[in-house]
Amino acid sequence: MPHANLQTTITGSLPKPAWLSEPLKLWSPWRLEGALLKEGQEDAVRLVLRDQEMAGIDIVSDGEQTRRHFVTTFIERLAGVDFQQSRTMRIRDRYDAQVPVVTGAVERQEPIYVENARFLRSQTQRQTKFTLPGPMTMVDTLYDDYYHSRPKLAAAFARILNAEAREIAAAGIDVIQFDEPAFNVFFDEVRDYGIETLERAAEGLPCKTAVHICYGYGIKQNTEWKKTLGSEWRQYEETFPLLQKSKIDQVSLECHNSQVPIELIDLLKGKDVLVGAIDVTTDQIETPEEVAATLHKALEYVQPEKLFPCTNCGMVPLGRQVAVEKLKALSAGAALVRQTMA
Numbered sequence: 001m002p003h004a005n006l007q008t009t010i011t012g013s014l015p016k017p018a019w020l021s022e023p024l025k026l027w028s029p030w031r032l033e034g035a036l037l038k039e040g041q042e043d044a045v046r047l048v049l050r051d052q053e054m055a056g057i058d059i060v061s062d063g064e065q066t067r068r069h070f071v072t073t074f075i076e077r078l079a080g081v082d083f084q085q086s087r088t089m090r091i092r093d094r095y096d097a098q099v100p101v102v103t104g105a106v107e108r109q110e111p112i113y114v115e116n117a118r119f120l121r122s123q124t125q126r127q128t129k130f131t132l133p134g135p136m137t138m139v140d141t142l143y144d145d146y147y148h149s150r151p152k153l154a155a156a157f158a159r160i161l162n163a164e165a166r167e168i169a170a171a172g173i174d175v176i177q178f179d180e181p182a183f184n185v186f187f188d189e190v191r192d193y194g195i196e197t198l199e200r201a202a203e204g205l206p207c208k209t210a211v212h213i214c215y216g217y218g219i220k221q222n223t224e225w226k227k228t229l230g231s232e233w234r235q236y237e238e239t240f241p242l243l244q245k246s247k248i249d250q251v252s253l254e255c256h257n258s259q260v261p262i263e264l265i266d267l268l269k270g271k272d273v274l275v276g277a278i279d280v281t282t283d284q285i286e287t288p289e290e291v292a293a294t295l296h297k298a299l300e301y302v303q304p305e306k307l308f309p310c311t312n313c314g315m316v317p318l319g320r321q322v323a324v325e326k327l328k329a330l331s332a333g334a335a336l337v338r339q340t341m342a
């Protein structure tokens with residue numbers, strides 16, 4: 001039976017087994033190919049489902065075991081983007097990367113993750129969540145030599161994402177989440193077109209819709225950036241009021257070990273809040289009491305049936321055992337809080 005209050009979930013990704021890709025590394029290449037790769041990815045999904053179920057996670061994901069990168073793996077399958085070309089681009093105003101080039105109209109020629117969503121649905125009795133990149137974050141990982149307009153390219157991606165998301169929802173997925181770390185950087189763009197394109201991507205979906213906004217994985221570029229943000233991180237203050245007025249059902253945010261003032265959650269009144277109570281930038285395992293403390297603080301601003309204990313961000317860069325222990329801590333912390341409410 002799922003819990004009535006404080007249903008636990010995760011942001012999305014989990015570490016992959018070492019036989020599938022090199023561990024402890026972001027965007028690590030696959031160690032299998034062709035039919036063996038597909039079989040390996042499906043086996044890995046079975047394992048991460050088992051880990052989540054054993055840890056007591058209520059709303060489970062496929063751990064993104066079929067993706068190398070949360071944005072690029074999706075874009076690779078689209079027409080209009082040339083991966084043979086590359087240009088240097090500043091990603092989220094933080095670091096330079098070699099990125100592919102948009103050379104024509106972007107189009108989805110075939111379903112991208114729909115088969116993966118069906119497989120996830122077939123392998124568990126629990127509620128399921130599926131993640132997709134958000135349109136603004138997709139724009140921010142490409143050099144645009146065709147639309148010459150970030151809003152226009154974002155709108156084109158939103159249409160593609162919506163077609164994909166409708167098919168994923170039809171596969172029986174309960175929550176579709178769009179990952180928009182770029183929302184924490186480009187506040188004017190969020191206001192000017194980010195919310196609108198996000199809503200377009202989520203339009204007409206019969207399932208719950210979510211957006212994840214975070215301060216990123218524990219990579220050096222992100223930790224250096226965090227040092228520049230001061231003693232209080234108030235980035236969410238810009239976006240939450242806009243999201244509160246939007247049609248998106250759930251907002252996933254980073255709380256534990258961050259400098260985000262917890263009262264900013266109040267700006268999301270009426271929304272489901274996925275409260276990040278697990279730090280993904282350290283191997284240190286949270287105690288159930290630490291998780292409970294974060295949840296208690298959040299409960300001052302959000303009702304228990306609207307509070308979903310979650311991780312701060314994806315857990316893909318962590319070791320497998322660390323990730324499993326963190327899942328258990330999340331679950332145990334939520335259980336402690338439920339006891340105090342009984």
Ligand SMILES: [Zn+2]
Pocket residue numbers: 011181212213214215216217312313314
């Ligand atoms: Zn994140």
